[in-house]
Amino acid sequence: MVELKGYGYAYPGTEDPILRDVDLRIGAGECHCLTGATGSGKTTLALALKGLLGAGTQTGGIRFAAASGGADPTVGLVLQNPETQLFATSVGEEVAFALENRGVAPEQMVAKVRVALQAVGLDVPLDARVSSLSMGQKYRVLIASVLVMEPGLLILDEPAAQLDSRGLDELRLVLHGLAREGTALLLCEHRSQAFQGLVDSYWHLDGHGRLQRGEADPLTPSPSAERAASRQRPALARAEAVRSESLAAGAGFDTPLWAGASFALEAGQRILVQGPNGAGKTTLLRMLAGLDAPREGELRVLGRKPSLKTLRGRIGFLFQNPQRQLFEDRVIDEVAFALKRRGVSAEERRARVAAILEQCGILDLSQRSPHTLSFGQKHLVALASVLVSDPELLLLDDPFAGLDAHCRNAAWRALMDWRGHSTKTLVWTSHHTGDGPVTADVLLTVEGGRIACRLLRK
Amino acid sequence: MPVGYFGNSFRDQRDGRSARTPSASRLPVWASLGLSLLLACLAVALRAPWTLAALAGVNLLYLVLCRVGCGLLRKAMRGLVWQTAILLGLHCLRFGAEGVYPALRVSSQLFLAFLPGMIFLASTGRSELVRLASGVLPPTGAFVLGASLHFVPLLVREVKGIYHAQVLRGARILPIDIFKPWCWPDWVGCLIVPSTVQALAMAGEIAMAARARDFGACRHRTCWPGNALRPDPEREP
Numbered sequence: 001m002v003e004l005k006g007y008g009y010a011y012p013g014t015e016d017p018i019l020r021d022v023d024l025r026i027g028a029g030e031c032h033c034l035t036g037a038t039g040s041g042k043t044t045l046a047l048a049l050k051g052l053l054g055a056g057t058q059t060g061g062i063r064f065a066a067a068s069g070g071a072d073p074t075v076g077l078v079l080q081n082p083e084t085q086l087f088a089t090s091v092g093e094e095v096a097f098a099l100e101n102r103g104v105a106p107e108q109m110v111a112k113v114r115v116a117l118q119a120v121g122l123d124v125p126l127d128a129r130v131s132s133l134s135m136g137q138k139y140r141v142l143i144a145s146v147l148v149m150e151p152g153l154l155i156l157d158e159p160a161a162q163l164d165s166r167g168l169d170e171l172r173l174v175l176h177g178l179a180r181e182g183t184a185l186l187l188c189e190h191r192s193q194a195f196q197g198l199v200d201s202y203w204h205l206d207g208h209g210r211l212q213r214g215e216a217d218p219l220t221p222s223p224s225a226e227r228a229a230s231r232q233r234p235a236l237a238r239a240e241a242v243r244s245e246s247l248a249a250g251a252g253f254d255t256p257l258w259a260g261a262s263f264a265l266e267a268g269q270r271i272l273v274q275g276p277n278g279a280g281k282t283t284l285l286r287m288l289a290g291l292d293a294p295r296e297g298e299l300r301v302l303g304r305k306p307s308l309k310t311l312r313g314r315i316g317f318l319f320q321n322p323q324r325q326l327f328e329d330r331v332i333d334e335v336a337f338a339l340k341r342r343g344v345s346a347e348e349r350r351a352r353v354a355a356i357l358e359q360c361g362i363l364d365l366s367q368r369s370p371h372t373l374s375f376g377q378k379h380l381v382a383l384a385s386v387l388v389s390d391p392e393l394l395l396l397d398d399p400f401a402g403l404d405a406h407c408r409n410a411a412w413r414a415l416m417d418w419r420g421h422s423t424k425t426l427v428w429t430s431h432h433t434g435d436g437p438v439t440a441d442v443l444l445t446v447e448g449g450r451i452a453c454r455l456l457r458k
Numbered sequence: 459m460p461v462g463y464f465g466n467s468f469r470d471q472r473d474g475r476s477a478r479t480p481s482a483s484r485l486p487v488w489a490s491l492g493l494s495l496l497l498a499c500l501a502v503a504l505r506a507p508w509t510l511a512a513l514a515g516v517n518l519l520y521l522v523l524c525r526v527g528c529g530l531l532r533k534a535m536r537g538l539v540w541q542t543a544i545l546l547g548l549h550c551l552r553f554g555a556e557g558v559y560p561a562l563r564v565s566s567q568l569f570l571a572f573l574p575g576m577i578f579l580a581s582t583g584r585s586e587l588v589r590l591a592s593g594v595l596p597p598t599g600a601f602v603l604g605a606s607l608h609f610v611p612l613l614v615r616e617v618k619g620i621y622h623a624q625v626l627r628g629a630r631i632l633p634i635d636i637f638k639p640w641c642w643p644d645w646v647g648c649l650i651v652p653s654t655v656q657a658l659a660m661a662g663e664i665a666m667a668a669r670a671r672d673f674g675a676c677r678h679r680t681c682w683p684g685n686a687l688r689p690d691p692e693r694e695p
Contacts, residue, residue, distance in 0.1 A: 052669055077670045083612055084660055085667040087605055088682075089583050096682040101668075103676040106683045145671065291622050308625055308632070317626045324616065324659075325623040327652045341628030371655075385627065 001028050001073060001152050001184040002049065006060030008209070009041075009048060018044050020209035021060070026153060031175065031185040035192045035214050036205030037404040039374030042188040043080075045205070046155045049186070050077040064152075073152025078142050080158040080402070082135065085142055091117070091133075092126030095145045102149075116144040120174045135277035136167025140174060153184040160194040161402045164276040164431035168194055190404050191432075192216045240303070241267040241393055241425040242288060247297035247451075249283045256295055257283055258446060263453035265442060267392070268423035272439075274430055275446035281429040282320070284446065285395045288427065289317050302392055313342065316391035320398050322382035326370040331362065331381050334370050338389040356388045360414040376407030383411055387418050394418075396428035412439075484523045487586045493520060494574035501570035510566050517573050524581035534576060538569045579607065589681045597679040601668075609664060616660065617653045624648040 004024045010017040018041040026032055034042050047053050049062065064073055079085055088094040095113045104112070113126065120140040124133070130141060139162065146154060160168055175198055179185055187195055192202060193216045204214030248259035257280040265271055273281045286292040287299060290306035304310045319325070328334040332353055339349045357363040360380045365373065370381050379402075386394065394415075400408045419426055445452045485493065497520065500513055521531065542565040549557030582590075587607065591600035624631060629648040630641035668674075 047666075050670060052666065079663070079667055079670065081663060084609075084663040085670075087608060087664075087668070089608070090684075093583070093682040093684065097673075098671040100679050100681055101672040101675055103678050103680050106680055109680075109682060149672065289622075289626065308622075312626060313628065315626065317623065319619050319623050322623070324656045325620055325627070325652060327647055327655075337629075338627045341630070389628070 001030075001065055002026050002075075003063045003065075004049075004060065005063065007048065007062060008057075008059035009044060009053060010057040011044075012055050017057070017059075017209050019048070019205075019211075022209075022211045024203065024211060026184045026186060028152065028184055029179050029182045030200050031179050031187065031195070031198050032201045032203060033187045033189055033192050033195060033199040033214075033216075034203045034205065034211075035189065037207055037374075037406055038190075038376040038402070040205040040207045041209055042205060043157055046077055046157050046186070046188055049153065049155060050075045052077070074149045076146035076149055076151030076154045078139075078146055078154075078156050078159070080161060082138050082142055082162060086130050086138065089129060089131070090126065091122075091124050091128045091130055091141055094130055094141055095148055097145055098149045112148055113144075116148040117141075119147050119177070120144045121170070121177075134167070136163055136170050139163060139167060139171065143171075143174060147178075151183065153186065154178065155186045155188070157188045158190065158402060159187060160189055160191040162277070166276055172198055190402070239267045239423070241265050241269070241301070243298075243300045245298040247287070247299055248295045249280055249287065249292070250295050256449065258449045258451055259296070261297070261451035263444065263451065265425065265427075267425050268419075269425055269441040270419070270439065271425070271427040271442045271444060272430060273427060273444045273446060277431055279446040279448075281431070281446050282397050284444070284451070285317070285397055285427065285429060288393070289315055289395055311393075313389070314391060315393045315395060316386040316389060318383060318386050318394075318396045318399055320401065322386075323370075323375065323378035325382060326378060326385075329369055330366070331357070331368055331370050331373075332366040334381055335385045335388050338385065342389065352388055356384045356414075359387070359417045360384045361410045376403050379403060379407060380410060380414070383414060387414065390418075391424070393425045394427070396426070398429050398431065400430070484525065487582055487590050490524065490578055490581065491590065494578040497574040498571045501567050501574075504567075505563065507563070510563070510570065513570055514566075517570060517577070520574060521577050524577050526577050526580045530576060530580050534569070534573055538565065541565050541568060583684055586684055589684070592679075592681070597677075598674070601673070601679065605664065605668070609660070613657055613660065616656050617649075620652050620656065621649055624652075 002025075004022050007019060007022040007024075008017045009019045022045065024032070034045065036042050044053065048058075066073075086094060087097055092110070092113050095116055096109045099109050099112060110126070117124070120143050122137060122140050122144065124137070130138065133141065139159065143154070143156075159171060163171060172195065175185055175187075175195070179198070185198075187199070189195065192199070192214070196216050199216070202214040202216060204212050206212055242263075242265040244264070245262050246259075247261040248256045250256035250258075261284075273284060275281050283292060287294055288301055288306060290301070290308050290311050299306060301311060302314055326334055328337065335353045335356060336349050339352060344352070354363065354366075357366055360383060362377060362380050362384065365377060365381070370378055373381065379399075383399070396415075399411060403411065415426060418424065441455070441457045443454045443456055445454070497513065497517060501510075504510055504513055542562065545561040545565045546558065549561035551557075553560070588600045588604040591603050595603065621631065624644075627648075630638070630644045631649055635641040635644070
């Protein structure tokens with residue numbers, strides 16, 4: 001189907017190639033998984049196969065086997081963020097986007113769109129709102145919108161990052177079906193284990209642009225991180241951090257997102273909020289931070305009714321994609337910002353910033369611009385900038401999404417160090433089951449309009 | 459592969475609400491655009507209270523014809539209340555009690571000038587907008603216009619996210635801080651700069667996603683048939 005021979009690529013303005021001497025052959029119906037740290041060149045390789053790399057230095061070559069009509073087979077590419085790839089309001093219009101771009105007659109579009117939707121198992125009206133679909137369904141719409149081009153090779157960039165367990169199960173079924181029908185698949189994925197059983201070959205980009213044979217890596221936090229966590233767990237958890245009575249979320253006249261949530265969380269606990277996409281995990285976190293008001297019920301956070309005014313300076317919140325909040329020219333200034341605003345002296349600021357950067361394993365980056373760092377490094381800078389103010393309650397919204405194993409472990413270690421000798425409360429969300437129960441004290445499960453609270457450890 | 463084999467088909471959506479696209483207007487798109495422009499122009503030209511009241515009635519009729527839900531009207535009314543309060547305050551400050559009538563009139567005119575455009579945008583799908591714009595713009599320009607409108611809510615969400623993150627980090631950008639000149643650097647550094655960077659990054663991602671689906675491959679783009687597909691709702695099961 002496609003063969004790369006000695007392929008290399010360097011972005012304009014850089015002499016160091018991001019890909020070097022890459023040899024890869026993907027046959028029809030095969031599924032290959034490409035792993036590697038963030039910034040190692042996985043997306044670059046995907047863009048190269050799709051022919052979307054701009055000016056830069058290319059070496060070696062990419063050769064496509066001719067399709068039945070004699071032309072090169074089409075390459076379909078689904079990028080990482082579904083939100084910036086959904087152009088239309090209705091499902092039919094979204095799937096037909098590529099057909100519009102190819103100048104296909106409108107009367108031929110409907111049949112092609114229906115075939116593509118059937119291939120991904122989506123039974124929705126063509127005028128259904130894209131925004132009303134679950135994340136898993138949206139992802140399948142995106143795959144359908146690429147399948148409509150009848151690609152010989154389908155490339156998915158980080159498909160597991162956005163999907164919950166159900167969405168992943170659905171995607172696996174779709175990909176199995178496509179591989180059976182002869183479509184070649186290339187998955188660029190940190191969570192390589194998510195597609196075990198489907199993948200024929202694993203490949204690993206080593207961070208220096210070289211492609212090597214790889215294998216599925218484990219998903220759970222490393223045993224050493226877990227051992228460190230157990231060692232540093234405080235002996236007792238005491239004061240009440242959060243109390244919720246019959247809490248409900250949701251705006252307007254719609255059915256509440258969830259309701260009847262009553263739970264109490266103690267200071268010093270590690271709380272994992274788990275549930276599928278769209279269940280209301282982020283909404284719960286936003287309520288705890290005082291950003292959204294409850295629809296019903298009573299909520300006390302750190303002994304007060306939560307609001308920006310009452311909790312400012314006492315809580316830390318790391319949003320999804322926290323890299324977007326970075327704005328200073330140097331990492332050291334970025335991390336020091338919160339302390340500067342609190343009037344902490346320059347000397348103390350320097351000491352605290354150095355300590356937190358070391359804790360996060362990024363002390364060597366202190367003089368670099370945050371904007372030139374890799375995705376994972378930016379994530380760690382954002383985490384350091386929240387941890388440095390030593391909040392009483394730390395809220396993390398899907399903090400490990402899109403992070404490679406190295407950055408995930410570094411972030412986790414930094415969090416455990418931060419909590420180690422204190423009664424700081426940590427709340428984090430995840431849509432992947434199995435990501436955290438081993439390390440959490442309390443599990444809040446948000447599903448089906450309810451929140452269930454389970455104590456995992458005393 | 460059987461259709462809907464995942465068992466999470468469209469009708470199983472949360473709370474069972476209908477989730478069809480909004481473009482069910484009883485008016486053709488060109489007529490809706492013409493009417494919204496006319497109503498907006500009339501709002502600027504008319505001044506007498508009874509004419510403005512009549513114009514408000516016509517706007518309501520337009521809203522019903524476009525089958526736009528009450529949510530839009532609720533949002534617009536909330537804006538009207540704030541706008542009227544600000545205008546009343548400023549006029550009374552400058553003219554005293556004599557400023558009340560002009561303030562109410564200007565507020566109503568502004569509201570009625572923007573309402574038809576809001577109704578038009580809420581009732582018109584992207585493909586219809588693009589089709590309409592294709593008449594006067596090249597296909598690429600028409601697509602860019604449609605995509606820009608489509609991604610505005612996403613950008614607003616992103617900016618809100620940045621705002622909240624920065625406030626919690628201690629940035630002095632609460633509404634009250636706008637009146638403190640020494641806080642203005644925070645507005646620029648913590649909100650405007652990251653929001654601009656985010657907007658540019660988003661634009662890059664959107665352009666890449668469009669090219670990945672062959673945007674720009676063909677000079678003559680066609681357009682999804684849109685409402686021509688819509689079955690008669692009364693005949694639907």
